[in-house]
Amino acid sequence: MIRGKPDEDDYWNSSKIQNKAFTFDDDDDEFTRLKESKRAVNSIISFDEDDDDDDVEKVSWSGEPVGMKSKAGGFQSFSESISDTSVRTYAPELRRPKAECKDFISDWTPEETVRRMQRGRVYSLEKFRSLQDKLLLLDEAVSAHDGNVITAVLIYLKKSLSKEILFRELMCREVALRHYVHYVKEMGEQRHLLDLLKALGRTGDMALMQYKEHLNMKDENRKKEFLKSCLSLPFSQDDASHVMDHYTLLERQIIIEAADKKAESMGQMDVFKKFPRKASILNMPIITTLYYSCFYHYGEPEGTYSSPVNIRKTFRISDKQYILTALGARAKLKSWVDVDSLFNTKGWFGYMTKKSPVGFHRVVDILHKNNAPLQVLQAYLNLIDDTELKISLAQKYKCHDVAINTYRDLKDRQQLIVYRGKVERGSDEDRKIEELLNSTQIRWKN
Secondary structure, eight states: OOOOHHHHHHHHTSHHHHTSOOOTTGGGHHHHHHHHHHHHHHHHSOOOOSGGGGGSOEEOTTSOEEOOOOOTTSOEEHHHHHHOHHHHOOOOOSSOOOSOOOOTTTTOOHHHHHHHHHHTOEEOOTTOOSHHHHHHHHHHHHHTTOHHHHHHHHHHHHHHSOHHHHHHHHHTOHHHHHHHHHHHHHHTOHHHHHHHHHHTTOHHHHHHHHHGGGGGOOOHHHHHHHHHHHTTSOOOHHHHHHHHHHHHHHHHHHHHHHHHHHHHHHTOOHHHHHSOOOSOOTTOOHHHHHHHHHHHSTTOOTTSTTOHHHHHHHTTOOHHHHHHHHHHHHHHTTOHHHHHHHHEEEOGGGOEEEOOSSOHHHHHHHHHHTTOOHHHHHHHHTTOOOHHHHHHHHHHTTOHHHHHHHHHHHTOHHHHHHHHTTSOTTSHHHHHHHHHHHOSSOOOOO
8 A cells, every 4th residue: 555645754753763763783673782781791790711810800880899709718619609699790891801701610620620729719610520520630639739629629529429439439549538537527527437437447446436425425324334335346455455444444433432422421431531532533544543542542451442452453553653652642641651561571581671663762752742750761761772862862851860871881981071061060960970080990981
């Protein structure tokens, strides 16, 4: 149909036509707008591979600078960076975007991925899907000697592999295994760690780990039953002996504590009145328990749990350790008769002599610390074989008779004269030295 002139004038003068400028590309107008929108989006979310990216400042829509957020350890995965609004809302970069962008996920090799992780840049581990690719990534992380990278890769493998496969592969990767064990320990995943140790055949370590759970138990009876259950675990011979001693000791401590607490409250034993207990014996070490027994239960029959002799035999305490512990306890109580009994032994023809598995100089030190009488100190000073040490300790603890008699026996007149200057003038010791110096029966060597 042919339009008339008025109709044509109305058409060309209408607002519909006037509001739309004429171009030769009218047919492609929608496509042009789509391309422009795509370019804008590409410039907003732009991940450039060049290191020069660090020199380009990106700003958010509010005008604030936006930087790469990093998670603990300095790494952030790609998926996390996309979900982070502060990273997602980039404004267009203030430079001309590249015409083409490299596929920043699919093209990263294990080496490139580890390098980006070390530099704290955006990375993705999800592309490593096959077991072979994951192991290549792990081996590359180990080769980089970067603990943070190794741990990050191990966390990914822990999430994406079954325990059986992961444990199997870690067996032949000692460095990765050490990092993994440390990570699992730090995370407190005890059950997972037990499974790992079991898979590795490290049953002894597994047993020790279970045994250490007693450290978190406060109730002594519950702890005792737990230790009893540990006796069947596959410990090494030495560890098994230790666990058995621990169980036996706690069992005995519970019995002794209950009995002594009752006796103390009822005033049945004088030693508790004179020396009230300052703390419970529960969970104390073996030597502390022995000291307690020597202090409060010395002389009890061997058949009782609290007997020092019983404790000594049960826990295979050496003679040296027993003597030192018992000496400290009995000297604290000023029980000098008991102190003597520790060293008395029958010699030839039934004569009593004193012997000790520890040096008598140590005995003298302990006695002096517990304010032993002069007579007791002198008796044990005279048992020291080393002459110089004997004289030195005699002078230190003011046991002058021991030093004077030693110089006399050595027939050392000159040293006796020197020593006279160390005693009080007019004292018994001074007069004794003068008598010796004037004696005609001693054949002095100098």
